[in-house]
Amino acid sequence: xxxxxxRMVLILQFIWVLAYTACDIIKNKRHLMAGKDRYAKNAxxxxxxxxxxxxxxxxxxPTMFAxxxxxxxxxxxxxxxxxxxVPGTLNVGHSxxxxxxxxxxxxxxAVEPITLVGLLAAACFGxxxxxxxVSKWKVNTVRISLAVCLLATAIVVIMKLFGIGPYAGENExxxxxxxxxxxxxxxxxxxxxxxxxxxxxxxxxxMGMLLALGMDVGAIFPIMMxxxxxxxxxxxxxxxxxxxxxxxxxxxxxxxxxxxxxxxYFLVRSxxxxxxxxxxxxxxxxxxxxYFIEGIRGIRAEGKEKP
Numbered sequence: 001x002x003x004x005x006x007r008m009v010l011i012l013q014f015i016w017v018l019a020y021t022a023c024d025i026i027k028n029k030r031h032l033m034a035g036k037d038r039y040a041k042n043a044x045x046x047x048x049x050x051x052x053x054x055x056x057x058x059x060x061x062p063t064m065f066a067x068x069x070x071x072x073x074x075x076x077x078x079x080x081x082x083x084x085x086v087p088g089t090l091n092v093g094h095s096x097x098x099x100x101x102x103x104x105x106x107x108x109x110a111v112e113p114i115t116l117v118g119l120l121a122a123a124c125f126g127x128x129x130x131x132x133x134v135s136k137w138k139v140n141t142v143r144i145s146l147a148v149c150l151l152a153t154a155i156v157v158i159m160k161l162f163g164i165g166p167y168a169g170e171n172e173x174x175x176x177x178x179x180x181x182x183x184x185x186x187x188x189x190x191x192x193x194x195x196x197x198x199x200x201x202x203x204x205x206x207m208g209m210l211l212a213l214g215m216d217v218g219a220i221f222p223i224m225m226x227x228x229x230x231x232x233x234x235x236x237x238x239x240x241x242x243x244x245x246x247x248x249x250x251x252x253x254x255x256x257x258x259x260x261x262x263x264x265y266f267l268v269r270s271x272x273x274x275x276x277x278x279x280x281x282x283x284x285x286x287x288x289x290x291y292f293i294e295g296i297r298g299i300r301a302e303g304k305e306k307p
Contacts, residue, residue, distance in 0.1 A: 002113035003106050006120070006226060010106075013233045014099045021092060021254075024240050025247050041072035042252035050097040050257035054264030056224070056283050058201035059094050061290065063253070074246055082246070088239030089246045093253030095236045100261045102222070102229035108269075109218035112176025115185070116223060122186040123202065123227035126193025128234075140302070142195065143295030146205060150288035153208030154281050160211070161277055173216040181213050189227060202228050204287035207280055217277050221268075 045066040053059035064086060067073050073089070074082045158164070177185050188209050192202045206224040211217065239245045 002117050006116070007103060007106055010099050010103050010226075010229055013230070014096060014103075017092075017095050017099070017233045017236055020237055020240055021247075021250065025251065028243075028247065038072045038074075038248055039252055041070045042249045043256040045070070045072065046093065046097070046253035046255065046257035047260040049260070050094065050101075050253075051260035051264045053094070053097070053203075053257075054101050054261050055268065056203050056207055056221075056280060058203050058287070059097075059257075060090050060201060063090055063094070067249075072249060074248075085244060085246045088236075088242070088244040089249045089253070091232055091239055092236045092245045093250040094257060095232045096254040097257035097261050098225065098232055099229045100258050101265075102225040104261070104265045105221040105225050108221050109216060110175060111219045111222055115176040115182060116226070118182065118186050119189045119223050120226045120230055122190040123193035123196075124230050126190035127196050127231040129194075140295045140298035143291040143298065146195075147288040147290075147292035147295065150204060150208055150284045150291070153212050154284040154288065157208070157211045157277070157281055157284070160214075161274075161281075174214045175216055175219050177213060177215065185209065185213055189223075193227065193231065196228070196231065201287070204284050208284050211277075211280065217280060220280075 045063060049059040049062045049066065052062065067086060073085060176182075189206060192205050192209075195205075196202055203224050206227065207217075207220050210220045210223065
């Protein structure tokens with residue numbers, strides 16, 4: 001019943017974002033005529049980034065990187081990239097693929113309803129309530145803290161996978177959490193929802209946290225995808241209202257991103273769960289290194305700015 005209700009909510013959100021975006025594009029269709037060479041670039045970016053997003057890598061950072069190296073964002077009057085449009089383009093462009101991911105993976109593994117609903121609600125409230133709080137946090141400190149947590153979690157998951165140390169002979173693969181584990185997971189997912197306002201991806205930290213708590217790797221996919229899918233449409237509508245996105249890039253990211261999602265979904269369905277766990281470990285370690293490098297660079301930049 002819980003999955004059915006969530007699926008209906010996601011379908012309504014999909015229609016809402018699609019209709020709102022379509023109306024805005026029709027109203028401002030002149031934006032789609034200039035720079036036609038960027039269509040192919042953004043189509044490839046959407047296909048590739050949402051393919052790997054479905055595997056748990058995340059799409060925001062790879063898309064930003066791809067925008068830079070391909071020059072696929074519009075230019076200002078000085079010939080520089082319109083970086084001010086990037087956040088809105090990421091949210092609007094990836095919203096529909098992320099909702100598609102959640103719709104496909106909600107019943108990937110039968111997660112206990114109280115765990116599924118509790119964690120999804122926590123992420124949504126975290127993103128909503130935390131919007132005004134996280135702007136005061138030191139971003140680079142958060143990055144390094146997340147890097148340390150992810151690396152530590154990856155080590156724990158490796159120990160569980162190979163039955164090392166305290167995990168020798170233990171093969172825990174829960175489909176739901178109870179008691180203190182559930183409370184801890186809800187609190188952490190609430191914080192991760194808050195961190196999404198700073199541009200941090202929820203996927204890798206959420207995977208690491210749930211694996212460390214003993215959840216089945218397949219059961220994690222509906223939770224992490226649903227957490228993001230329920231929140232992103234609200235941000236997208238705000239960016240569309242303010243006109244702070246690139247319609248051309250958003251359309252291509254969304255259309256071809258959905259294709260990437262379906263390709264990855266059938267790959268994951270046919271994959272042995274142990275191999276999937278290896279991929280998850282690599283994703284956590286990759287994300288940890290990325291956060292650490294970005295944090296160190298940010299701290300160095302702050303030091304140079306000080307007199």
